[in-house]
Every structure is written in C-alpha cells, then in structure tokens.
Amino acid sequence: MSNYRIQGATGEWEVVIGLEVHAQITSNAKLFSGASTRFGNEPNANVSLVDAAMPGMLPVLNRECVRQAVRTGMAIDAQINKWSRFDRKNYFYADLPQGYQISQLYHPIVGEGSLLIDADEKAGIPEPKTIGVERIHIEQDAGKLMHDQHPTRSYVDLNRCGVALMEIVSRPDMSSPAEAGAYIRKLRSILRYVGSCDGNMEEGSMRADVNVSVRRAGEELGTRTETKNVNSVRFVMQAIEYEAGRQVDVLEAGGKIVQETRLFDPDKAVTRSMRSKEDAHDYRYFPDPDLLPLELEDSFLVDCRASLPELPDAKRARYRDALGISAYAADVITADVETARWFETLLAAGAEAKAGANWLTSELFGALNRLGRTISDCPVSPVQAAQLLALVADGTLSGSLAKQVFEIMLESGEDPAKIVDERGMKQTSDTGAIEAVIAGILAANADKVEQYKGGKEALFGFFVGQTMKAMAGKANPKVVNDLLKKALEA
Amino acid sequence: MSVDSATVRKIASLARIAVSDAEAEALAPELSKILGLVEQLSEVDTTGIAPLAAVVPNHLRLRDDVVTDGDIRDKILKNAPQAEHGFFAVPKVIE
Numbered sequence: 001m002s003n004y005r006i007q008g009a010t011g012e013w014e015v016v017i018g019l020e021v022h023a024q025i026t027s028n029a030k031l032f033s034g035a036s037t038r039f040g041n042e043p044n045a046n047v048s049l050v051d052a053a054m055p056g057m058l059p060v061l062n063r064e065c066v067r068q069a070v071r072t073g074m075a076i077d078a079q080i081n082k083w084s085r086f087d088r089k090n091y092f093y094a095d096l097p098q099g100y101q102i103s104q105l106y107h108p109i110v111g112e113g114s115l116l117i118d119a120d121e122k123a124g125i126p127e128p129k130t131i132g133v134e135r136i137h138i139e140q141d142a143g144k145l146m147h148d149q150h151p152t153r154s155y156v157d158l159n160r161c162g163v164a165l166m167e168i169v170s171r172p173d174m175s176s177p178a179e180a181g182a183y184i185r186k187l188r189s190i191l192r193y194v195g196s197c198d199g200n201m202e203e204g205s206m207r208a209d210v211n212v213s214v215r216r217a218g219e220e221l222g223t224r225t226e227t228k229n230v231n232s233v234r235f236v237m238q239a240i241e242y243e244a245g246r247q248v249d250v251l252e253a254g255g256k257i258v259q260e261t262r263l264f265d266p267d268k269a270v271t272r273s274m275r276s277k278e279d280a281h282d283y284r285y286f287p288d289p290d291l292l293p294l295e296l297e298d299s300f301l302v303d304c305r306a307s308l309p310e311l312p313d314a315k316r317a318r319y320r321d322a323l324g325i326s327a328y329a330a331d332v333i334t335a336d337v338e339t340a341r342w343f344e345t346l347l348a349a350g351a352e353a354k355a356g357a358n359w360l361t362s363e364l365f366g367a368l369n370r371l372g373r374t375i376s377d378c379p380v381s382p383v384q385a386a387q388l389l390a391l392v393a394d395g396t397l398s399g400s401l402a403k404q405v406f407e408i409m410l411e412s413g414e415d416p417a418k419i420v421d422e423r424g425m426k427q428t429s430d431t432g433a434i435e436a437v438i439a440g441i442l443a444a445n446a447d448k449v450e451q452y453k454g455g456k457e458a459l460f461g462f463f464v465g466q467t468m469k470a471m472a473g474k475a476n477p478k479v480v481n482d483l484l485k486k487a488l489e490a
Numbered sequence: 491m492s493v494d495s496a497t498v499r500k501i502a503s504l505a506r507i508a509v510s511d512a513e514a515e516a517l518a519p520e521l522s523k524i525l526g527l528v529e530q531l532s533e534v535d536t537t538g539i540a541p542l543a544a545v546v547p548n549h550l551r552l553r554d555d556v557v558t559d560g561d562i563r564d565k566i567l568k569n570a571p572q573a574e575h576g577f578f579a580v581p582k583v584i585e
Contacts, residue, residue: 028557029555029556029557034553034556034557035557035560042563042576043563043575044566044576047560047566048560048562049562049566052566060552062553063553066552146577150574150579152582154579154583155577156578156580157577158578282504284504292544292548
C-alpha cells in the first residue's frame with residue numbers, strides 16, 4: 001500500500017487513480033483500410049476513400065491488428081474473448097469524417113488481466129504491486145487538427161484517421177503519481193517487448209486518459225474527473241498531483257466534485273475543465289452493421305501465444321538467477337527490449353555474462369549518454385564489443401587501455417583488434433622493459449624513494465602512476481606492482 | 491413508446507440535422523408510430539436465444555496487413571468544400 005497522502009487543512013486524503021492508455025498498434029496498414037500508417041508522410045497522403053468516409057465505402061478488418069491486441073492481452077495474462085464485436089461511437093468533429101468511431105464498447109477482444117509494477121523505495125513504492133487491467137479493446141484513431149495555421153480556419157490532416165489503437169483500461173488500483181508512472185513505464189516496456197506498439201510518446205503512439213478521485217482513508221470512492229490525452233509519464237504524474245490537490249481544495253471548501261472531462265496544460269502543469277456541451281457524452285453506441293462479430297479460431301490463438309517473446313519480468317529473473325548478473329544491472333538491461341536484445345547479441349558473440357553486464361551498464365551507457373545517443377543507434381556493434389571484452393579477458397588489454405580502445409571504436413567504428421594492432425596499444429608484460437623504466441623513475445625521484453623507505457608508503461601509488469605514464473598506459477598493472485615492490489625493497 | 495418534440499429536437503441536434511420547431515412537432519407523432527411498430531418485436535420471447543448477427547451463415551473477413559491504398563490526396567480533397575496546402579480547411583473549431 002502506498003503511503004502517498006494529500007495533506008489537506010482538515011486532514012489526510014487518499015488518491016485513487018485509474019488509467020486508460022491508448023496505444024497505437026504497430027501495423028503497416030490502417031485498422032479497416034489499406035492506407036499506410038507511416039508517421040511523417042505528407043498531410044492527407046495516408047488516406048483512402050474508406051478513411052475519408054466516402055459514401056458506400058466498407059471497413060475490412062486488418063488481421064495483424066487483431067493478432068497484436070491478442071498477443072498484448074496474453075502478455076498481461078488476460079482473458080482473451082474468442083467472440084468480440086465492433087460498435088459505433090457517434091460524435092461529430094472535424095477530425096473524424098465518418099461521424100462515428102468504430103470501437104468495442106460491449107464486447108471487447110481482451111478481458112480481465114493484470115501487470116506487476118516494480119518496487120521503488122525512493123518513489124514510495126515499498127514492494128511490487130499488482131495493477132488490474134479491466135479490458136483491452138480495439139478502435140480507430142482520429143485525424144489531426146491544426147488551429148494555428150490560419151486566422152479563421154482549422155486545417156485537417158486525416159493521416160492518423162483510422163489507424164488502429166488498443167485502449168488498455170486499468171482498474172482504479174493506483175494510489176500515487178509514482179505508481180501511475182511505474183504502471184505506464186511497465187506497460188510501455190511490455191508493449192515494446194511484444195512488438196504491438198512502439199511506445200513512442202513524442203510521436204503520440206501512447207497517450208493516457210487519467211482518472212483521479214480523492215477520499216478520506218477507508219471511505220467510499222469519491223467522484224472522479226478524467227484528464228484527456230496526456231502524452232508523457234512526467235505529465236501524467238503532474239496531472240494527478242495537480243488534480244488531486246484541486247479536488248481536496250474543492251471538498252474542504254465545502255464544494256462538490258463534478259464528474260467531467262479536463263485538459264492538462266503542460267506549460268503550467270495544471271488541469272482545466274473542457275466545459276463541453278452537456279450532450280457531448282451522448283454517444284448513442286450501437287453495433288456496427290458493416291462488421292460481423294470477430295470470432296477467433298483456436299489455431300490463431302495458439303500461434304499468437306507461440307509468438308510471444310520472453311517478457312521483461314521473466315528475463316530479469318533469468319539474468320539474476322541463471323546468469324548471476326547483479327539485480328541492478330538486470331533491472332537496467334531488461335527495462336527496454338532494445339537493450340536486452342543488444343545484450344543477448346553480445347553474449348551470443350562470446351562475452352561473459354557478468355563482465356558484459358557491468359561493461360554495458362557502465363562504459364556503454366556512459367558513452368551513449370555523453371554522445372546523446374540510444375542503444376539503437378550505438379556506433380559500436382555488440383559483436384565488436386564482445387571482441388573488446390575478449391581482449392581484456394585474455395590480458396591483451398588492461399582496463400584503462402580498453403577504455404582508450406573503446407573511445408577510438410566509438411569515433412571510428414573500427415574493430416578493436418585492428419585498433420590495437422595499428423596503434424600498438426597492447427598491454428605489455430615484458431619484465432625487462434618495465435624494469436628499465438622503473439629503474440629510471442626511481443633514479444629521478446631519489447628523494448621520494450627515501451621518504452617511502454622512511455615509512456611514507458602512500459608514495460607507492462605515485463611510483464605506479466609514473467611508471468604507467470612513462471609506458472603510455474600499456475604496462476600490465478599487476479606486473480608493474482610486483483616489479484616496483486621488488487625494486488623498492490632492494 | 492412515445493416521442494415528444496423536445497426529444498426530436500435533441501436527436502436532431504445530436505445528428506446535426508436542422509429541424510424547425512414546426513417540423514419537430516410534426517415528426518414527434520411519426521417517430522412514435524415507427525417506434526410503436528418496431529416495439530411489437532419485444533412481444534416475442536427471446537429468452538435463451540443468442541442474438542443473430544447475419545441471416546446467412548457468414549464470417550467476418552480479414553485483410554492482410556499490406557498497404558494497398560492511399561496516396562490519392564487530390565482525389566480525397568476534391569470533395570472538400572475548402573482545401574488549402576493539402577489540408578481540409580474547416581471553420582475554426584477549438585475549445
């Protein structure tokens with residue numbers, strides 16, 4: 001149980017949160033037409049006569065969209081409904097030429113499921129928590145309106161109109177902004193593993209409607225408000241924080257919460273009433289007469305299940321238990337499917353699991369952060385990284401030499417063996433060469449040698465540093481240590 | 491079931507159909523009659539009978555996920571009362 005509370009003037013309030021996440025289904029063509037879903041095409045290029053709702057056009061359901069919704073349901077252990085149906089949700093707005101959205105109100109394709117959010121002590125989530133998912137249904141997205149291009153006109157781009165969405169409806173099981181944030185991040189991670197949604201919130205592939213209400217501890221649920229179309233994890237958390245605070249203020253001043261739709265203003269981090277006309281919610285749903293019920297065959301379900309990948313929770317447990325990777329590294333690597341894939345290619349190319357995990361979470365992530373890149377446009381391939389780690393493992397490179405070689409790899413994209421060969425960056429264990437350098441350094445620093453012998457043992461590090469410097473970092477550190485000790489004790 | 495003229499005006503406004511008060515008065519009894527006719531169906535006992543989606547045995551057909559359409563912007567915009575810069579242009583709608 002979260003201990004998140006709003007401190008009001010009259011006491012403490014609990015917050016109750018439910019989320020409806022709209023996730024764009026990854027597909028080439030739209031839900032009911034053969035037009036492209038590609039993001040960034042010229043306005044109205046991805047529009048067929050079906051999407052423009054020309055008279056007589058009929059919708060034909062895209063099989064892939066059905067498959068992805070079913071696989072998503074299976075990934076959250078949800079009930080899959082072998083019989084589902086499409087309904088019309090009627091409303092008039094310029095972004096939807098049909099005059100209705102085809103959706104699934106009464107018989108959704110996916111029923112009750114759940115997902116587990118991870119413990120995050122710092123965020124006030126002391127232990128993992130199960131969040132119920134009430135349903136997932138398939139529906140059409142609407143087009144895009146632009147209001148700032150012309151003084152008296154709005155411009156309409158129907159490219160997104162008819163693209164397939166999954167609406168994933170949670171139970172009101174979250175009780176703090178942090179839990180809501182963790183839920184969206186976990187859901188996004190699962191969708192990306194499954195491959196049913198790219199989770200790209202900037203491009204609008206995932207948006208959330210945020211339902212918030214407040215109550216005194218242990219009392220009945222309060223009246224909720226719904227804040228529409230919030231498009232980042234941070235904004236969802238801000239919207240909840242603001243909205244819960246606003247509701248407490250209203251209630252403590254003796255007012256009542258009106259069940260209404262609100263908008264989030266990301267610049268001011270506040271929510272505002274949409275003041276819609278009272279008729280706006282009279283959607284007059286009815287079964288779409290253009291579409292027969294959707295019936296799923298057993299063989300289709302078997303194929304869907306067989307195509308599911310290892311999911312993040314299972315992968316993380318396996319990394320920890322079977323590969324012996326630290327809990328921290330296992331968390332970081334499995335959080336996103338791209339990182340996990342990169343890591344598994346690294347292992348397949350021969351890297352040892354623990355060394356590989358440590359290197360990836362420190363060196364590689366550090367470099368990507370510095371370069372402002374992500375793992376998907378990493379300049380070094382996992383195979384090259386495995387070669388680098390092999391050179392460390394067999395003693396060719398010391399840790400510090402490996403760092404230098406890695407820097408050159410990031411810049412040039414060359415293989416590590418080639419860099420080592422061409423630039424002579426091999427670590428040397430040649431005792432004769434090292435002894436000669438040590439002799440020179442001790443001779444040049446006779447005063448420090450005296451101090452060391454007089455008990456100032458901290459100076460040992462100074463001698464090591466000088467030797468490594470003189471050898472351009474290429475001396476094997478262990479050999480240097482051994483030889484220095486011997487020389488100083490002589 | 492009877493429909494009054496207020497209900498007619500509400501339905502008309504939801505459907506964005508302009509209906510004058512006089513027309514609403516005239517439509518109310520007409521709609522009531524139609525509903526009355528259809529309501530006779532509820533006299534049939536349908537307990538335990540699954541709803542029928544189609545009168546001939548038929549299954550929903552699905553399409554493959556292949557782009558087969560689109561790239562017809564000029565055709566699409568040809569029907570628009572107003573189009574500018576490749577967009578439909580409509581009276582400003584903003585809340």
